[in-house]
Amino acid sequence: MKRSSWCAFVTLIALGIPLRLEAKPIAFAHGTTVMAEYGAGTMGELQIFYAPSFNYSLGGGYLALDSAIDGSSTDITYARLNYLAKRWNREASQANVFVWGGIGSANIDGVSGDEFAWNAGVQLDYETRRIYASLKSDLHESSEFSHRIDTLQLGFAPYKHDYDTVATWFVVQGRRYTGEIFDGTEVALLLRLFKGNKWIDVGATTDGKLQAMVMLNF
Amino acid sequence: MHRNAIATLSLLLMSLGATAETIEMKVNGLVCAFCAQGIEKSFRKNTVVTDVVVSLKDRLVAVEVSPGKDIPDQELHNLLTDAGYDVNTITRTQTPVADIRARLKKPTS
Numbered sequence: 001m002k003r004s005s006w007c008a009f010v011t012l013i014a015l016g017i018p019l020r021l022e023a024k025p026i027a028f029a030h031g032t033t034v035m036a037e038y039g040a041g042t043m044g045e046l047q048i049f050y051a052p053s054f055n056y057s058l059g060g061g062y063l064a065l066d067s068a069i070d071g072s073s074t075d076i077t078y079a080r081l082n083y084l085a086k087r088w089n090r091e092a093s094q095a096n097v098f099v100w101g102g103i104g105s106a107n108i109d110g111v112s113g114d115e116f117a118w119n120a121g122v123q124l125d126y127e128t129r130r131i132y133a134s135l136k137s138d139l140h141e142s143s144e145f146s147h148r149i150d151t152l153q154l155g156f157a158p159y160k161h162d163y164d165t166v167a168t169w170f171v172v173q174g175r176r177y178t179g180e181i182f183d184g185t186e187v188a189l190l191l192r193l194f195k196g197n198k199w200i201d202v203g204a205t206t207d208g209k210l211q212a213m214v215m216l217n218f
Numbered sequence: 219m220h221r222n223a224i225a226t227l228s229l230l231l232m233s234l235g236a237t238a239e240t241i242e243m244k245v246n247g248l249v250c251a252f253c254a255q256g257i258e259k260s261f262r263k264n265t266v267v268t269d270v271v272v273s274l275k276d277r278l279v280a281v282e283v284s285p286g287k288d289i290p291d292q293e294l295h296n297l298l299t300d301a302g303y304d305v306n307t308i309t310r311t312q313t314p315v316a317d318i319r320a321r322l323k324k325p326t327s
Contacts, residue, residue, distance in 0.1 A: 028256020029300040054256070089247025089304040091277060127286040129249050129274060162322075163251045163272040194252045217255050 025049060025082040025098055025123065026057040028218045033057070033215045039175070040209035042068050042182050043149065055084040060102075063140065066145055068182045074147065076140050078104030078119055098123040106142050116140040129160040132169060147179040155192060166195045171203070173211065241289060243279045244299060244306040248272070256301040261315050264289065264297070269315040273322050276308070282315040 035047045049059030063076045064127030088095040106117040125134035132155035139148045152174045161167035169192035176207045188211040190203035199215040261270045268285040
């Protein structure tokens with residue numbers, strides 16, 4: 001990664017700008033991706049997407065948000081379209097811009113019945129065989145709430161994996177929530193392993209809470 | 219004597235003609251094994267493909283096709299683009315994919 005890019009990342013972290021970096025929402029044409037994440041007691045998410053083409057995928061998900069501030073919870077079920085807006089394939093690197101949007105329904109503590117909800121987001125990522133970086137912002141809104149989950153992940157691989165070997169990454173994750181879910185930045189250290197069509201992230205936040213994600217492509 | 223030589227030559231040519239061809243493609247963006255699964259999946263669906271090997275280190279995708287068969291360059295481009303990658307070069311060799319796989323497994327000095 002160029003020095004200017006690193007400076008941009010460091011600056012964003014220093015400014016506390018909410019960012020999110022993680023796996024891609026589109027795997028490959030005619031591929032299905034299933035992802036489950038547990039986020040330190042404040043969020044849990046399950047997603048399944050099918051990609052008719054390499055540049056878009058369709059599917060849905062379930063997101064549970066539990067406020068660390070007032071203990072309230074919001075459960076959102078949604079349908080979503082992911083779109084690969086731009087990809088740069090270079091000899092030794094790849095970078096992507098993904099955007100998405102969808103609609104769904106939300107069940108909110110203290111509100112009777114389900115609320116109409118919508119979501120939108122963007123992800124920028126860059127990777128080589130040694131460095132991984134992604135910025136993601138995921139917004140969920142209804143007439144009753146506005147929750148945005150922003151995550152930054154910066155990863156480093158101690159060795160260059162190949163197609164048939166286990167990939168090992170050390171990842172630092174910073175996450176911020178809006179809408180009274182968590183106050184401040186939630187920082188986690190993760191070990192990322194993947195081989196074949198299986199991917200796992202496991203680690204803990206700096207206050208000792210589990211942060212984990214599993215993903216399958218098929 | 220002359221007839222035997224012709225028969226031998228014919229058998230030799232038939233044997234060469236039956237040699238499987240391997241298509242080696244240099245691919246840009248090949249940095250993540252998890253994301254590159256689609257390449258192998260796409261090529262294995264092609265009925266003329268008998269073997270596939272992918273190397274991130276060499277930025278290489280090599281496919282072996284049945285004797286006497288081929289995949290047009292445009293179709294190769296389409297398969298790799300659909301998997302999300304860009305093709306740099308395409309070359310055809312007589313090196314079996316098994317030999318390429320063995321070469322890739324050798325530690326580099």
